[in-house]
Amino acid sequence: MVQISNHLPTAELQRLDAAHHLHPFTSHSELTEKGARVITRAKGVFLTDSEGEEILDGMAGLWCVNIGYGRDELAEAGARQMRELPYYNTFFQSTHVPAIALANKLAELMPEHLNHVFFAGSGSEANDTNIRLVRTYWDLKGKPSKKVIISRKNAYHGSSVGSGSLGGMAYMHSQGGLPIPDIHHINQPNWWAEGGDMTPEEFGLARAQELEAAILEMGEDRVAAFIAEPVMGAGGVIVAPSTYWPEIQRICDKYEILLIADEVICGFGRTGNWFGSQTLNIRPDIMTIAKGLSSGYAPIGASVVSDEVAEVIGQTEFNHGYTYSGHPVACAVALENLRILEEEGIVDHVRTVAAPYLKQAWESLTDHPLVGEATIVGMMASIALTPDKASRAKFAADPGTVGLMCRERCFANNLVMRHVGDRMVISPPLIITPEEIDMLLMRARKSLDETYARLQEQDMLRPAS
Numbered sequence: 079m080v081q082i083s084n085h086l087p088t089a090e091l092q093r094l095d096a097a098h099h100l101h102p103f104t105s106h107s108e109l110t111e112k113g114a115r116v117i118t119r120a121k122g123v124f125l126t127d128s129e130g131e132e133i134l135d136g137m138a139g140l141w142c143v144n145i146g147y148g149r150d151e152l153a154e155a156g157a158r159q160m161r162e163l164p165y166y167n168t169f170f171q172s173t174h175v176p177a178i179a180l181a182n183k184l185a186e187l188m189p190e191h192l193n194h195v196f197f198a199g200s201g202s203e204a205n206d207t208n209i210r211l212v213r214t215y216w217d218l219k220g221k222p223s224k225k226v227i228i229s230r231k232n233a234y235h236g237s238s239v240g241s242g243s244l245g246g247m248a249y250m251h252s253q254g255g256l257p258i259p260d261i262h263h264i265n266q267p268n269w270w271a272e273g274g275d276m277t278p279e280e281f282g283l284a285r286a287q288e289l290e291a292a293i294l295e296m297g298e299d300r301v302a303a304f305i306a307e308p309v310m311g312a313g314g315v316i317v318a319p320s321t322y323w324p325e326i327q328r329i330c331d332k333y334e335i336l337l338i339a340d341e342v343i344c345g346f347g348r349t350g351n352w353f354g355s356q357t358l359n360i361r362p363d364i365m366t367i368a369k370g371l372s373s374g375y376a377p378i379g380a381s382v383v384s385d386e387v388a389e390v391i392g393q394t395e396f397n398h399g400y401t402y403s404g405h406p407v408a409c410a411v412a413l414e415n416l417r418i419l420e421e422e423g424i425v426d427h428v429r430t431v432a433a434p435y436l437k438q439a440w441e442s443l444t445d446h447p448l449v450g451e452a453t454i455v456g457m458m459a460s461i462a463l464t465p466d467k468a469s470r471a472k473f474a475a476d477p478g479t480v481g482l483m484c485r486e487r488c489f490a491n492n493l494v495m496r497h498v499g500d501r502m503v504i505s506p507p508l509i510i511t512p513e514e515i516d517m518l519l520m521r522a523r524k525s526l527d528e529t530y531a532r533l534q535e536q537d538m539l540r541p542a543s
C-alpha cells in the first residue's frame with residue numbers, strides 16, 4: 079500500500095490526487111494540469127498548505143467552520159464518543175444519549191414551535207427528507223394532490239437527485255435527469271442582476287408575488303410547500319429587498335403552504351442570530367440545518383419540524399431514514415460545537431463586533447472601480463463586479479471569467495474568496511477578529527486592484543452589448 083503522508087512533495091500529492099480522486103464540481107482535465115492545492119492543517123481562520131503558505135479562509139471551508147479551526151474540545155468529544163459507543167442506529171425503536179441530547183438542545187435553541195428533529199448526514203439528505211416529509215404530511219391531511227414544491231431559480235439546496243431538483247441551478251439540472259417531477263421554480267429576488275428599472279422595493283414585491291401567481295396558476299390544491307434560503311448563499315449571497323420576505327410569509331399563510339427555510343448556511347450565527355429566519359422575521363414550518371451545526375467537524379444535518387407537522391407525521395410510520403441518522407459521534411461533536419457557540423457568546427460576537435466591523439469595511443469596497451453593489455448580512459457578504467456601475471452592466475466576456483480571474487488573484491494573495499459568476503463571496507469563520515478582518519480586506523483590495531489592472535491590459539473592461 080502507498081503510504082500517503084503530509085511529507086510527500088506537493089507535486090507527488092497532486093499526481094496521486096489526480097490519478098484516483100474524483101472531486102465534486104471540478105473539471106478533471108483542468109485539475110490534472112494545474113494540480114489541486116493541498117491543505118494540510120488549519121487553526122483559527124487560517125489554513126496551511128503543503129508548501130507552508132498561510133491562507134486566510136474567507137469561506138470558513140464551505141460556509142461551515144463557524145467556530146474556526148483547531149478546537150481540541152471537538153476532537154476530544156468525538157474521540158470520547160467513539161470509545162464509548164462509536165455507532166448505533168436510531169431505527170427500530172432504538173436511541174442513544176448523543177441523539178437525545180442534541181435533539182433536545184436543538185429544540186431549546188430553535189424558534190418556539192420547532193421542536194422535532196429528523197437527523198441526516200448532510201444538508202442534501204435533510205432536504206431529501208423534506209420532500210418526502212411534506213408530501214406525506216399532505217397525504218395524511220387528506221390532501222394527496224398537494225405534491226408540488228415551489229423553489230427559486232439560482233437556489234442551492236444540495237446535490238442529490240431530490241435536493242438538486244429543489245435547487246434552481248440550471249447547470250446542475252442539465253446533468254443526470256433533474257429535476258424530479260412536481261418541483262416548480264420561480265425567479266429569484268436578485269435586484270442587481272434582474273431588477274431592471276424597478277426600485278429594489280418594487281422588485282422585491284414583484285418577485286414575491288410570483289409565488290402567489292404560481293400557486294393560483296397550478297391551483298392551491300396542488301402546492302405542498304415553498305422552500306428558500308433566508309439569504310441565498312451559493313447563488314452569490316443574494317439578499318432580497320426588504321419587501322420580499324413579508325410578502326412571501328403572507329402568501330404562505332394565506333394559501334396554507336408549508337414554508338421550509340433552508341438554514342444550512344444561514345443557521346448557527348451566520349446572520350447575527352441563531353437562525354436566518356430570526357434575522358429576516360420568517361416563521362418556517364420546517365428548517366433544514368447542517369454545516370454550522372457541527373462547524374463542519376463532523377458530517378451531520380437535520381430537518382427540524384413544527385409541533386403540528388410532527389403530530390401529523392406521527393400518525394403513520396414514515397418510511398425514511400439513513401444509516402447515519404443521528405450518528406452518535408457526529409451528535410457528540412455537534413453538541414460540543416453548540417456549547418462553544420453558546421458559552422463563548424459567538425452569536426453575540428457576530429452581532430455586536432464582527433458583523434458591524436465587517437459591514438463598514440465591506441461596503442467601503444464600492445469605492446473600487448470594479449465593484450458595483452456590496453451586500454452583507456451578518457458574516458455572509460458579496461460584491462458584484464461590473465465594467466459599469468451606473469448601468470449595472472455585465473462584462474462582455476463569458477459570465478464568470480472575471481470572477482475566476484479575481485478568485486485566482488485572491489488565491490495568489492493567500493485569501494480564499496469564492497466566485498459565483500462575476501460576484502465575489504465571503505463567509506469567514508464567525509470568530510474572526512477585527513484585525514483579521516483588516517487583513518482580509520487588504521488582501522481583497524489588492525486582488526481587486528490586480529484584477530482591474532489585468533482587465534485593462536487585456537481590454538476586458540467592456541460591457542456586454
Ligand code: PXG
Pocket residue numbers: 140200201202203205234235236237307311312340341342343368369379
Ligand atoms: N442547502 C444549502 C442552503 C446549502 O448551501 C446544502 C443545502 C447541501 O448541503 P450538503 O451538506 O449536502 O452539501 C447546501 C450546501 C458552494 C457550495 O460552492 C455550497 C454548498 C455546498 C457545496 C458548495 O457555495 N452548500
